Amino acid sequence: MTVHPPGPTDGAPTGATDGTAQLVGAPRARVPEARVPEATVARLAVYLRVLGDLAAAGGDTVSSEDLSAAAGVNSAKLRKDLSYIGSNGTRGVGYEVSRLIRQIEQVLGLTQRHAVALVGVGNLGHALAGYGGFAGRGFPLCALFDTDPELVGTRINGIEVRHVDRVGEACRQLGVTIGVIATPSVAAQAVCDQLVAAGVRSILNFAPAVLQVPERVEVRKVDLAVELQILSFHVARRHGGNGSGVNGSAVSGAALGAVVGQ
Amino acid sequence: MTVHPPGPTDGAPTGATDGTAQLVGAPRARVPEARVPEATVARLAVYLRVLGDLAAAGGDTVSSEDLSAAAGVNSAKLRKDLSYIGSNGTRGVGYEVSRLIRQIEQVLGLTQRHAVALVGVGNLGHALAGYGGFAGRGFPLCALFDTDPELVGTRINGIEVRHVDRVGEACRQLGVTIGVIATPSVAAQAVCDQLVAAGVRSILNFAPAVLQVPERVEVRKVDLAVELQILSFHVARRHGGNGSGVNGSAVSGAALGAVVGQ
């Protein structure tokens, strides 16, 4: 999957910490740090990609109108989103592309490196491991784990696959901050517990299971079945009462243990 | 019981909105059909999986407290969600598992078959094609497409890979209602246009690109980079001002060329 662009850059060690705001006469970049709404955070990542494309195309400045169109939102929303991270535009002109990129990277914490560990090198996990986007976007994949003896010891993209029992030890050693779970759903909770015990505070979960975690840990879920079912809802609603397509064969009753592609 | 509320997730907003809602129909189940909020739809899919597990375990009835804990939400939210699809519980007792499953499937449109076409059989696409979850959950994958001559003509999981030029023709023929895009991002918009022209009304997009579609088409996006960046934001926020872990090495400079992992 993925992609490209923007590159993080960055640089300036912005003076001091981040996290909190300190205003006062500062270095060059002012970090207003207020409270960025969750919904806005998700869109900032999208703006960042679009800005990367613009920068690559040689764009210098961009208006909220153009940027929002490229990002698939309306301009008022974009302006409001950007206002949460400080006033970065020039009235009558627009936003300076490179400055905005730096600002968003700063807010998203992309000026820091985040080591990523992936557990479950099956069907999907293998595809993710082969995906170049991790490293290219500042998220170096630094460890792979599985239980399959056939896999343990092999290398994918130059990274050795270790046995899952080593998760805790390895994550601590490598300073992993983000864990990715791509195991069958039955194993997900156990793996999650190990990651949490190893100090991982953020988890991206591809297994179709609800993970129970302490509240300091942030979990995001990517669930193919859920996405398809949401689309199904809209198909049913849109085509209204008609049976547009074909048949209406019922699905199996209770679905159960779904297994991540592995 | 009790469990913590994990914190997570949330669906991606995605473009188009809707318009109306109405349905008529009257098979056996009573379909109250009011207006089911978008956020609720996403959770119904989760409840459905949990209910499947319960049914498999022989559960007969379940309380909102237990079901909500297993689904990772609080009980008031669960009850409100279920109230949107009709009153299906018994006060003082709980919900009848099998009845609730039927009811949710009904609302999500899962009593109808949805043929799925997948475009882009690269790294990720291949993994998705090999994933059994499609068919097992009522979404038979019925067509695969790619441009690579090495792939066209081969079979994956018994399904022939066709050339992408045939998308329109094949989708119409097979009655495809859901299209999945797993191509490099540069190709995504063109593929999307072809799917839309073929009458596909719902698209699941794994390519990191913003698709422009007519508003009758529903698009949902799954973007690994965006997910990681959101997690990055939380890592930065949580660990606050501290430099907790390690380094803060900046990432590479401006990147460009986009290439999906394929």
Next chain:
DNA sequence: TTCTGTGAAACCATTCACAGCC
């Protein structure tokens, strides 16, 4: 008594519309 169903309140997010700067 237990547990659902639901108004009402609180909260968050989006959109509007315009003041203010270029």
Next chain:
DNA sequence: GGCTGTGAATGGTTTCACAGAA
């Protein structure tokens, strides 16, 4: 004139708290 930044209005979602059925 063009375009950003933002209060105010609107709309959607979550939480509260309790009436009422079993």
